[in-house]
Amino acid sequence: MTVSIQGTPIGAGHPVYVIAEIGLNHNGDVELAKKLIDVAAEAGAQAVKFQKRTPEISTPEHMKQVPRETPWGTMSYLDYRYRVEFDREQYVEIGDYATLRGLDWFASPWDEPSVDFLEDLGVGAHKVASASVTDHGLLARLAQTGKTIILSTGMSTLQEIDAAVEVLGTEKLVMLHATSTYPLPPEEANLRTILTLQQRYRNVPIGYSGHERGLQISLAAVALGAVAVERHITLDRTMWGSDHAASLEPQGFEHLVRDIRIIGEAMGDGVKRVFPGELAPLAKLRRVPAPTA
Numbered sequence: 606m607t608v609s610i611q612g613t614p615i616g617a618g619h620p621v622y623v624i625a626e627i628g629l630n631h632n633g634d635v636e637l638a639k640k641l642i643d644v645a646a647e648a649g650a651q652a653v654k655f656q657k658r659t660p661e662i663s664t665p666e667h668m669k670q671v672p673r674e675t676p677w678g679t680m681s682y683l684d685y686r687y688r689v690e691f692d693r694e695q696y697v698e699i700g701d702y703a704t705l706r707g708l709d710w711f712a713s714p715w716d717e718p719s720v721d722f723l724e725d726l727g728v729g730a731h732k733v734a735s736a737s738v739t740d741h742g743l744l745a746r747l748a749q750t751g752k753t754i755i756l757s758t759g760m761s762t763l764q765e766i767d768a769a770v771e772v773l774g775t776e777k778l779v780m781l782h783a784t785s786t787y788p789l790p791p792e793e794a795n796l797r798t799i800l801t802l803q804q805r806y807r808n809v810p811i812g813y814s815g816h817e818r819g820l821q822i823s824l825a826a827v828a829l830g831a832v833a834v835e836r837h838i839t840l841d842r843t844m845w846g847s848d849h850a851a852s853l854e855p856q857g858f859e860h861l862v863r864d865i866r867i868i869g870e871a872m873g874d875g876v877k878r879v880f881p882g883e884l885a886p887l888a889k890l891r892r893v894p895a896p897t898a
């Protein structure tokens with residue numbers, strides 16, 4: 606089963622759809638966001654992704670007044686959330702820049718007004734963050750958009766995912782296996798879940814959203830058949846902000862996309878055949894030819 610985002614197909618037999626998750630790693634700075642878009646484009650990703658919140662709604666009540674040290678001084682967690690949000694004008698600027706660089710761009714809306722905000726900007730798809738899997742109001746609003754929805758599944762049981770799929774439908778759905786531990790230790794990656802999801806949601810393309818350090822686990826996900834891969838990117842892992850440490854720097858992301866493309870080609874179609882490149886070794890090395898029927 607194949608779904609598409611702005612004409613780019615996602616599914617078996619198509620190049621792995623690589624999403625560079627900028628998330629909040631722009632730290633509220635449009636110029637930094639543009640540099641990260643450049644990193645994604647130069648590496649050969651197909652999309653960049655952001656996170657869009659209405660902080661008053663999406664911040665859990667018990668977190669709002671928790672003090673937070675930031676580069677802009679100590680402030681409440683709620684004020685910090687406002688500080689790193691882009692407004693409409695800034696989204697127009699970064700969205701246009703992504704389009705100019707040949708990338709799809711979209712975001713994970715963390716509340717219903719954020720869906721309206723993104724729809725107004727004409728995004729090509731929406732992402733559901735793992736944290737939102739059980740927010741059926743948000744999912745219902747997303748289903749109404751008719752756009753392709755990418756559903757992450759960290760922190761979720763199969764029953765919670767079933768219920769989310771019930772609301773979203775399967776026609777324009779991509780699902781990502783994820784474990785929401787930052788950074789993700791290998792023993793919690795549980796990559797065979799990709800196979801479980803493939804079997805349970807047969808018409809849904811299954812991908813992987815990774816929070817591990819390094820490349821190996823994402824590359825293994827592709828070898829297991831993940832048709833989309835999302836990874837956080839940053840200019841510098843030591844920068845201030847919650848996701849930088851579990852992100853890939855430009856060179857790491859470039860290597861990830863390069864290796865995903867090689868693995869994608871190497872996976873083939875599973876049909877056993879003798880390749881042209883084998884004919885010379887065959888002539889040279891095989892002493893006993895196959896018996897003729």
Ligand SMILES: C=C(OP(=O)(O)O)C(=O)O
Pocket residue numbers: 628655656713732733734735736757758759781783785814835
């Ligand atoms: C946190 C997000 O995604 P994931 O659950 O895939 O990490 C997100 O998309 O905002």
